Ligand SMILES: Cc1cc2nc3c(=O)[nH]c(=O)nc-3n(C[C@H](O)[C@H](O)[C@H](O)COP(=O)(O)OP(=O)(O)OC[C@H]3O[C@@H](n4cnc5c(N)ncnc54)[C@H](O)[C@@H]3O)c2cc1C
């Protein structure tokens with residue numbers, strides 16, 4: 083089985099995150115990491131590959147110089163090889179620009195043998211849109227099974243369970259398919275010394291847009307369908323009320339809610 | 346020439362006003378019993394009115410779906426209610442699973458194109474976010490998700506305002522394509538009826554055969570029991586208990602019941618086994634946009650705050666005045682939840698009677 087797992091390099095969530103004048107995320111902190119929720123996708127890929135035997139796990143990222151750290155982490159966990167789409171023209175991509183580049187890379191990876199499964203995390207901790215998996219599935223024309231809390235492959239079909247909107251759903255689709263996994267799906271393994279050493283020898287293929295046949299005008303700021311025209315840090319709430327309990331705070335809370343018609 | 350709806354011939358818009366499509370694809374959470382915000386459709390239609398003439402599309406599988414009725418959406422100014430039955434009998438009545446998200450998206454995109462709309466507006470639940478991505482993909486539209494408001498832009502297209510980084514930044518986003526797809530967090534938005542409005546005419550549509558889902562099917566579906574309390578998703582009031590409960594959710598449950606709200610939990614409370622994983626609120630759990638959020642014994646870590654940034658009113662109870670949650674709170678109470686919550690619940694019950 084050939085599995086492509088999409089991993090994103092994101093600014094560390096604990097670092098001071100901000101938007102620049104152009105409305106883009108300022109990525110100068112240097113302390114980026116593999117999006118934590120993508121570790122669950124990598125873990126799912128590795129577990130499925132181990133269960134199937136004779137499999138290959140390819141970690142794929144679209145991102146700037148430095149983003150190979152996210153791929154490297156996936157390799158340390160046990161992925162077999164990495165692919166990074168790196169091109170200056172990608173800067174400022176919206177979700178569809180990112181999807182265009184990822185889909186082209188998946189097709190390229192499939193050129194030497196079909197891809198059975200594309201796995202993603204449930205959300206990137208910076209953009210936090212959770213849009214990418216559905217859009218990528220549409221672009222690749224694959225069935226989408228999103229927000230999996232459990233995932234299994236059997237007899238050429240993938241089956242997931244998810245909890246959504248107050249119900250537990252089991253969904254299935256024939257391979258090839260795209261699955262996004264939540265952090266309920268598994269506990270990601272921590273790379274051990276052996277894994278870290280082995281990862282040094284694993285290849286990371288760097289591809290430019292031209293290598294995957296994508297027109298630079300279709301991605302990046304040039305191709306973006308949305309534009310941020312202004313951004314500002316939100317001042318702390320002006321209408322904020324802070325009280326210290328003097329023994330009546332509960333009653334005051336009830337009054338506060340009643341005054342605002344929230345009861 | 347004004348575009349018209351093919352089956353019913355309703356003109357999509359008047360002179361100088363673009364048409365706007367509000368999509369209702371809201372599963373269980375919209376049932377009257379669920380405690381979901383019954384005003385969500387009204388809030389969406391009110392927001393859409395500022396952008397143009399409003400058409401509501403209601404997506405349903407066999408015999409179910411969002412419960413918006415023509416009278417209700419009409420009262421808020423919708424020009425028509427388009428009732429789209431997706432995927433025939435195969436589709437799950439509420440989630441459309443079985444017909445698939447792709448079939449629903451195709452139906453919405455076709456209608457949007459036929460009516461010549463400039464903006465498609467949806468709520469921001471997980472099903473709706475996915476639908477939004479698929480509709481935008483089909484229409485080649487720009488996509489903005491989780492916006493807290495939309496405003497008319499300099500042309501017929503909208504400007505969306507969205508927050509990021511746990512609500513600490515606000516960005517104004519425009520769309521560089523003829524059409525925009527926007528998902529809105531409605532918790533903080535008003536619902537304003539239009540005087541003397543008539544019920545919206547209902548126009549039935551039948552979507553083509555399910556396409557694009559390639560064998561995606563629903564194997565099984567079971568409702569998760571939440572007892573007498575409303576489910577978290579779509580709840581109007583959410584009371585969250587965190588590490589500060591020390592495992593005793595009694596006061597949290599009591600306040601939630603006094604408010605008729607849902608109970609949620611933080612990562613710590615779930616990890617400790619004090620609360621069910623399905624009640625996790627935040628980044629990797631449920632994103633909520635209630636009118637009222639109360640966090641008790643919650644520190645306000647980014648992973649958690651990300652999921653509550655859209656709450657209209659935030660109340661926090663915590664003995665540590667430095668707790669990060671106070672930065673988001675409208676009302677912050679420096680105190681012990683075991684004192685404050687039961688007292689508030691008792692006062693609320695008195696108000697009720
Ligand atoms: C604050 C902010 C707001 C934004 N708002 C919008 C918006 O409203 N509309 C819009 O079109 N774009 C928006 N973007 C841009 C968008 O986030 C990026 O294009 C991004 O690459 C794709 O979406 P995501 O990060 O939100 O991914 P999500 O959909 O949240 O991520 C889900 C999964 O997709 C995979 N994935 C995501 N990105 C990559 C990647 N680069 N390489 C490999 N795998 C990946 C990962 O497995 C991840 O777990 C926004 C970005 C930011 C920082």
Ligand SMILES: Cc1cc2nc3c(=O)[nH]c(=O)nc-3n(C[C@H](O)[C@H](O)[C@H](O)COP(=O)(O)OP(=O)(O)OC[C@H]3O[C@@H](n4cnc5c(N)ncnc54)[C@H](O)[C@@H]3O)c2cc1C
Pocket residue numbers: 118119265586587588589590610611612613614625626627628629630631641642643644645646647648649652662663664665668680681682683
């Ligand atoms: C990838 C990832 C994803 C995550 N996703 C989520 C998520 O979706 N949702 C989530 O919630 N967390 C998530 N977390 C965990 C998150 O980082 C925090 O650890 C968690 O939110 C903290 O929970 P807490 O506020 O209950 O606990 P703590 O941080 O331990 O805070 C407890 C608070 O209770 C207060 N307190 C103590 N006694 C009392 C009392 N008597 N009355 C009132 N207050 C009291 C304390 O002052 C303290 O502020 C995630 C973490 C990771 C790494």
